[in-house]
Amino acid sequence: MTEILGHKAVLDFFEKVRENDKLSHAYCFVGPKNVGKFTVAKFLSAQILGLSIEKLFTSPDLFLLEQIIKPKTGKLGKDIGIDQVRELVSFLSQHSFLGGYKVAIIDNADLLSVNASNALLKTLEEPKSKTIIFLITDDEKKLLPTILSRCQSIFFSTVLQDLIQNFLDKTTLSIEKKEYILNYSCGLPGIAVKLTMDEDYFLEYSQEVKRFEDLFGRFFYEKLKIVEDLFGDKKDHIQARKYLREVLRIWQINLHVFLKSNKLDRQTALNLYNSINQANELLIKNVHPRLLVENILLQIP
Secondary structure, eight states: OOOOOSOHHHHHHHHHHHHTTOOOSEEEEESOTTSSHHHHHHHHHHHHHTOOGGGGGGOTTEEEEOOOBOTTTSSBOSSBOHHHHHHHHHHHHSOOSSSSOEEEEETTGGGBOHHHHHHHHHHHHSOOTTEEEEEEESOGGGSOHHHHTTSEEEEOOOOOHHHHHHHHHTSOOOHHHHHHHHHHSTTOHHHHHHHHHOHHHHHHHHHHHHHHHHTTTOOHHHHHHHHGGGGOOOSOHHHHHHHHHHHHHHHHHTHHHHHHTTSSOHHHHHHHHHHHHHHHHHHHTTOOHHHHHHHHHHHOO
16 A cells, blocks of 8 residues: 555544445545645545555546546647546446445546536535545635535645655665755655655756756846746647646745745745746636746746
């Protein structure tokens, strides 16, 4: 089984619920990206279906709903569409292949289109027996209130540094790399694990951390040169925006590092945090990426 870093209260809650056979039909996992919501959803799904994590996504009783590459265009869809939800509804309407539960995980549920949300709502209003849906989001306010009201919300927060340190101590990484991961993962288990296990991700992440750090104390024209390569993909605009949002999240995460090291005062950090938040929201709404990033650059002292 995958090791879960933190979230003991959440895991204890589900253990008691399962012992008492009181599982609800839908749960909404809310918390920062990379905090471990998807990992916990996989862990619980595997328990409910009586499988190992490794075999979870081969199970005929598990359905993963997420943003996908569109077959016709070969490009990333801008949202989770109604046709995808119809597949989910059809899946949930059928009997379990193994005679137990059927489980669905909706990753980034806030990407559900309006029509898809309404189609899902009907299923939530009249749930089938022995079906469970895990909706995962970093902002529950982006979901339809009617959907949220039919789910039990479970909130996730960043985990203690000690837990990440204990995880890193079990690895063979150098002391320097362990210290870097502990410092720059900022209490987000997903980041810590990926930085530990994926060397390519570590290089990309550390490059973005350095880019962000290099933006401070520069003239505006210098900042523009530093970020120019973020606007290179002209073919798949949705994929390019998704990549840029991931970069901006790395910048946002590392505002905490700046605060801890007293490189930024709290008000400046807050202004930057809000500016990055707004840019991520507007990127979904097709506002020009360069304008949004330039606005962030103006906030960087």
